[in-house]
Amino acid sequence: MKQITHRSNCTISCTLDILGDKWTLLVLRDMIFEERSSYREFMSSEEGIASNILADRLALLEREGLVTKKVSAANKSKFIYTLTEKAIPILPLMAELVLFGATYFDFTSTRPPELLEQLRKSKAATLKKYADRIRRRIKEAE
Amino acid sequence: MKQITHRSNCTISCTLDILGDKWTLLVLRDMIFEERSSYREFMSSEEGIASNILADRLALLEREGLVTKKVSAANKSKFIYTLTEKAIPILPLMAELVLFGATYFDFTSTRPPELLEQLRKSKAATLKKYADRIRRRIKEAE
DNA sequence: CTTCGCACTTGCAAAATGCAAGCACCAAGA
DNA sequence: TCTTGGTGCTTGCATTTTGCAAGTGCGAAG
Numbered sequence: 348m349k350q351i352t353h354r355s356n357c358t359i360s361c362t363l364d365i366l367g368d369k370w371t372l373l374v375l376r377d378m379i380f381e382e383r384s385s386y387r388e389f390m391s392s393e394e395g396i397a398s399n400i401l402a403d404r405l406a407l408l409e410r411e412g413l414v415t416k417k418v419s420a421a422n423k424s425k426f427i428y429t430l431t432e433k434a435i436p437i438l439p440l441m442a443e444l445v446l447f448g449a450t451y452f453d454f455t456s457t458r459p460p461e462l463l464e465q466l467r468k469s470k471a472a473t474l475k476k477y478a479d480r481i482r483r484r485i486k487e488a489e
Numbered sequence: 490m491k492q493i494t495h496r497s498n499c500t501i502s503c504t505l506d507i508l509g510d511k512w513t514l515l516v517l518r519d520m521i522f523e524e525r526s527s528y529r530e531f532m533s534s535e536e537g538i539a540s541n542i543l544a545d546r547l548a549l550l551e552r553e554g555l556v557t558k559k560v561s562a563a564n565k566s567k568f569i570y571t572l573t574e575k576a577i578p579i580l581p582l583m584a585e586l587v588l589f590g591a592t593y594f595d596f597t598s599t600r601p602p603e604l605l606e607q608l609r610k611s612k613a614a615t616l617k618k619y620a621d622r623i624r625r626r627i628k629e630a631e
Numbered sequence: 632c633t634t635c636g637c638a639c640t641t642g643c644a645a646a647a648t649g650c651a652a653g654c655a656c657c658a659a660g661a
Numbered sequence: 662t663c664t665t666g667g668t669g670c671t672t673g674c675a676t677t678t679t680g681c682a683a684g685t686g687c688g689a690a691g
Contacts, residue, residue, distance in 0.1 A: 349647080354511075354536040358590035358597040358605070359518050359583070368647095369496075369509040376501050386669050394496040397649050402670060424657040424668050436592045441501070443582040448500035450578045455500040463500070491678080511679095528638050539680050544639060566637055566688040 348406045365411060366437075370396055371404050372444070375430075375437060378414070379477055380458055382484070384427045385419075413437070417488060429488045430481045438474050442466050490548045507553060508579075512538055513546050514586070517572075517579060520556070521619055522600055524626070526569045527561075555579070559630060571630045572623045580616045584608055 353361050366372055377383040377392055389401055396404075405428060408414040413434040419425035448455055449463050457463045465473045495503050508514055519525040519534055531543055538546075547570060550556040555576040561567035590597055591605050599605045607615045 355534075356597050357518075357536070358594065358599050359586045360515060360536055361594050361597050362586050362590035363511050363514060367509065367511040367514065369505050370648095372505060372509065373502060376499075387667085390669095392497075394499070394502055395649095398670070399650090399672085400648065403647095422658075422668080424655095426669070433593070436589050440582070440585040440589050443585045444501045444504050447578050447582050448504035451575070452500065452503050455498050455503050457500050529636085532638095540639065541641085541681090542679065564637085564689075566686095568638070 348403050348410070351407075365407075366440075370400055371408065372441070374401070374404055374408065375413070375434070376441065378428065378430050379438065379441060379481070380462065382480070384429065385425060386428075389428075415488070427488065429484055432482070432485065435478050435481060438477055439470075442470060442474060490545050490552070493549075507549075508582075512542055513550065514583070516543070516546055516550065517555070517576070518583065520570065520572050521580065521583060521623070522604065524622070526571065527567060528570075531570075557630070569630065571626055574624070574627065577620050577623060580619055581612075584612060584616060 351364050353364050355361075373392065373394060373396070374389055377389055381388075383389060383392075386401065386405070389405075390396065390398060405414065405416070409416050409428075411433075413431060415429050415431055417427050417429070419427050445457055445463060446466060449457075462473070465476075493506050495506050497503075515534065515536060515538070516531055519531055523530075525531060525534075528543065528547070531547075532538065532540060547556065547558070551558050551570075553575075555573055557571050557573055559569050559571070561569050587599055587605060588608060591599075604615070607618075
């Protein structure tokens with residue numbers, strides 16, 4: 348896995364040192380909005396991430412403490428990736444990615460489809476809903 | 490300049506196709522929070538962007554309509570890069586990058602130093618302040 | 632008419648990404 | 662027990678992107 352080097356002590360720069368690439372936030376998107384949790388599920392996203400890149404990014408997210416990896420109770424050859432409490436502050440950032448993209452581009456869509464409308468109607472309520480869902484999954488995984 | 494290909498029609502994915510790298514948002518940061526406007530000024534940021542990468546990213550931002558490039562009135566061998574109205578929706582995203590980084594990392598700092606405190610006190614007022622500043626500069630550049 | 636500042640461009644090395652194939656492990660069925 | 666299939670990767674190699682240092686062109690200043 349690539350070693351993270353912080354180019355400066357600027358808050359924005361440090362954040363980009365972790366999240367500033369084309370794939371990491373897409374994996375987090377799938378975990379947050381689609382409750383995906385396995386390697387296979389991440390691989391199946393339509394953007395088509397390469398398997399070695401996915402392995403690299405999952406390891407990075409785990410090392411950063413944003414995600415935990417556990418053997419599935421039902422199938423010992425399967426791993427379950429779960430978001431951590433530390434990942435919850437990513438939600439407002441993710442929301443702004445959606446809102447920016449929706450104003451900047453035509454013909455894009457969100458998943459779930461109602462996400463954009465919900466964010467525009469009440470950002471706080473929408474963020475709370477997804478935060479609650481993450482916390483519920485953390486408890487279920489324990 | 491690299492050609493942008495949209496990997497899917499997902500709003501988040503499309504946004505990352507433009508902004509998802511380690512340098513583009515740093516250039517925008519310098520324009521937004523430090524009112525930098527020239528190649529030299531962008532080069533002088535402490536993260537140390539390579540000159541060819543900077544040229545590439547400025548061309549991309551210009552092509553995307555987020556930035557305009559004009560010859561300086563005072564010096565014909567100098568160019569002035571100015572944010573456009575289209576770039577203003579990036580402000581909330583930039584704010585969340587700051588807020589995430591500030592909770593995630595210790596020992597980071599913002600420029601201006603009071604930015605974090607202002608965002609925490611009143612996000613809306615802070616965003617308005619910077620939006621107004623961008624609009625003022627657009628008018629000045631005309 | 633020369634030197635300087637400014638905005639790049641170029642050539643080449645290094646690193647990251649993309650792609651296809653292969654591997655190790657567990658589970659389930661014959 | 663042997664095989665087949667699901668799952669989560671790893672590996673090797675080609676391509677693309679990035680990083681670095683040096684060079685270029687052009688208007689301004691002396």
